[in-house]
Amino acid sequence: MKILFENFRLPGNQRKPGELYLTIQEDKVVDLSIYPSLENIENKVDCKGCYIAPGLLDLQLYGAGGKVFSEGLSIDDFMAIDQLHLAAGTTRYLMTIPTLKHSDILEAIVVTKEVLATENTGCLGLHLEGPWLSPKQCGGHDPAIIRRPNMDQLKEIIQAGKGVIKLITIAPEEFQTEDLEWLLSTGIAISAGHSNATTAEAKQFFNQGLRLSTHLYNAMSGMHHRSPGLTGATLTDDRVFATIVVDGIHVDYTMVALAKQLKKDRLILISDATFYGMEKGISHYYGQEISNIDGACRNPEGRLMGSTNSLLEAVRNMVRYVQTPIPDAIKMASTYPARFLGEVAYGQLATGKVADILLLDEQLSLKRIFRSGKEVF
Numbered sequence: 001m002k003i004l005f006e007n008f009r010l011p012g013n014q015r016k017p018g019e020l021y022l023t024i025q026e027d028k029v030v031d032l033s034i035y036p037s038l039e040n041i042e043n044k045v046d047c048k049g050c051y052i053a054p055g056l057l058d059l060q061l062y063g064a065g066g067k068v069f070s071e072g073l074s075i076d077d078f079m080a081i082d083q084l085h086l087a088a089g090t091t092r093y094l095m096t097i098p099t100l101k102h103s104d105i106l107e108a109i110v111v112t113k114e115v116l117a118t119e120n121t122g123c124l125g126l127h128l129e130g131p132w133l134s135p136k137q138c139g140g141h142d143p144a145i146i147r148r149p150n151m152d153q154l155k156e157i158i159q160a161g162k163g164v165i166k167l168i169t170i171a172p173e174e175f176q177t178e179d180l181e182w183l184l185s186t187g188i189a190i191s192a193g194h195s196n197a198t199t200a201e202a203k204q205f206f207n208q209g210l211r212l213s214t215h216l217y218n219a220m221s222g223m224h225h226r227s228p229g230l231t232g233a234t235l236t237d238d239r240v241f242a243t244i245v246v247d248g249i250h251v252d253y254t255m256v257a258l259a260k261q262l263k264k265d266r267l268i269l270i271s272d273a274t275f276y277g278m279e280k281g282i283s284h285y286y287g288q289e290i291s292n293i294d295g296a297c298r299n300p301e302g303r304l305m306g307s308t309n310s311l312l313e314a315v316r317n318m319v320r321y322v323q324t325p326i327p328d329a330i331k332m333a334s335t336y337p338a339r340f341l342g343e344v345a346y347g348q349l350a351t352g353k354v355a356d357i358l359l360l361d362e363q364l365s366l367k368r369i370f371r372s373g374k375e376v377f
Contacts, residue, residue, distance in 0.1 A: 001026065001042045003373070008047035008359070010349075012327030017049045024355040027372035032349055047359050050367050051326070054334040054349050055091025055356030058311045059167060059243055059341070060127055060214070060270040062096050065277040068285060070097040073107050078115050082122060084277060088310035091356035091371045092122045092338075092346050094166055099130030099141040102153050109161045116164065122356075122371060124343060125166035128157075129214065133194035134171035139219035140305040141194065142286070148174050151182075158186055166341060169214040171195035172205040184209045189341065191243075194219045195230050202233035206240055212340065215272060216242040216259055217251050218304070235259060241266040241340050246314040246322070247307045249296045253321045260322060268340060269314040269333040274306025316364050326364070 005022040013020070015034070023030050023037040031037055062068050064084035067077040078095065085093060095115075097108050105128065112126050130141055132149045149170075158165070169191045172180055184190055192205060193214025198221065213220065213234040221229030234242050235258075242263055246256055250272070260267050275290065275297045284290065288299050297305045311333050318329040331347075338347030345354045355373040360366060369377045 002030070002037065002040050003043045003045060004037055004041045005045045005047055005052060005357070006036065008050055008052040011051050011053060011330055012325070017047070022052065022349065022357075024357075024370075024373050027355055027374075029349055029351055029353050029355050031351060045368075048367075050359040050361055051364075052349065053330050053358045053360055054347050054353075055122075055358055055369070055371060056089050056311045056315070056330075056333045057124075057337045057341075057343070057347055058085070058090045058093040058271050058273075058333070059268060059337050060096045060129070060272050061085060061090070061093050061276075061311075062098070062272070062274040062306055063276070064273060066275075068274060069095055070100060070104070070108065071286065073104065073111050075111055075114055078111060078123075079121070082115075085271075085273070085310065086122060086369065086371065087377050088276070089312040089358050089366050089369060090122070090271070090310065091358075091369070092124055092343070094125055094127040094341075095123055096127040096129055099133060099146050101145060102157075105131075105157055106160055109157070109164050112164050124341070124346075125164050126161065127167040127169070128165060129169040129193065132170045132174055134174060134196040136196040137171065137194045137219045137221070139194055140299060140303045149179055151179055154179075154183070158183075158188070167191060167212075169193040171197070172210060173197045173201050180205070180208065192220070192230060192234075196221050197230045197233075199228045199230075199233050202230045203237070206233065206237050211240055213240060213242045215250065215270065216244045216267075217255060218245065235262045238266070241268055241336070243268045243270040245270060245272045245307055245309075246317045247295065247309040248317060248321065250304060250307065253317075256318070257322050260318075260324060265331070265336055267332060268337045269311060269318065269329075270337075271309050271311040271314060272307045273309060273311075275308045276310055278308055312364065312366065319364065 021036040167189045191212035191214045223231040318324040334347040357370040359368040
């Protein structure tokens with residue numbers, strides 16, 4: 001079935017509504033041009049002057065609507081989280097798990113495999129944020145189960161997670177050189193995060209092949225003019241991507257602007273959504289009371305515990321508070337993460353790409369959502 005989208009604006013393109021046409025067939029984009037497809041069109045979508053954009057791709061989300069996947073490790077929770085983020089414009093994502101016991105990591109892999117076997121999901125795989133992190137930069141992770149790598153257990157996880165684990169955040173300084181080299185050789189994307197690495201160590205890890213830093217500025221060795229740490233090394237290495245949480249809480253907007261100026265197309269928005277959809281007040285997470293005060297979720301020790309934002313809210317914040325042009329802000333949450341992951345079928349509206357499509361008004365509020373060519377909300 002072919003569907004023709006008309007009367008839209010493409011962010012960054014000067015053509016007026018009605019001067020461009022997008023055609024999809026089944027789950028793929030087949031044409032984007034000034035000429036409307038005339039053959040075998042079974043449906044037309046009048047976009048009513050809205051922006052048309054690719055669906056968003058989130059490299060790090062945990063939960064929504066009071067559910068966190070890693071707590072129950074259930075398919076029902078997984079799919080509920082999927083649908084809540086889909087309704088907010090995130091059509092593809094990596095489900096993320098924090099530092100867990102070894103057996104729970106293996107169970108998370110099993111459940112994710114089952115989810116990936118279904119058709120009604122935007123999940124591209126798992127992001128393991130931990131457990132091989134620095135105790136000095138634990139953030140909201142449980143310091144009692146953060147651990148140095150046991151290679152037998154690590155290899156068991158990698159073997160069980162073939163085709164499922166797409167990203168692992170580690171503190172690389174906690175690894176022996178040969179063990180880190182082995183992990184990099186698996187082909188899984190490895191990121192430096194929750195790390196207390198020195199500047200020299202960080203540069204060494206980037207030379208070894210690490211190409212990402214997780215939630216820039218947060219839970220990593222900070223930037224001082226005589227000791228730039230992992231933060232400074234990340235900002236000044238053009239080979240390295242960085243993810244960042246832009247909710248106005250995790251990072252001051254001035255520092256977001258600095259990162260954008262330095263990293264350009266290697267700065268990726270993530271939601272880090274753990275309590276997206278959570279009402280103000282008290283929630284519970286692994287037996288801890290989590291307070292939500294104006295969107296800042298903290299445990300009893302005052303540590304930030306993820307965010308309450310959707311990825312689209314981060315895009316809006318980039319436009320409103322960092323003065324990022326709309327096309328670039330959208331790419332930070334679609335094209336750039338897809339490029340980093342090597343998931344080239346997503347993150348663009350171009351011939352042959354998967355038809356994940358958002359219609360947005362001038363305030364970047366959602367009007368219609370399509371995943372794999374099907375309207376979902």
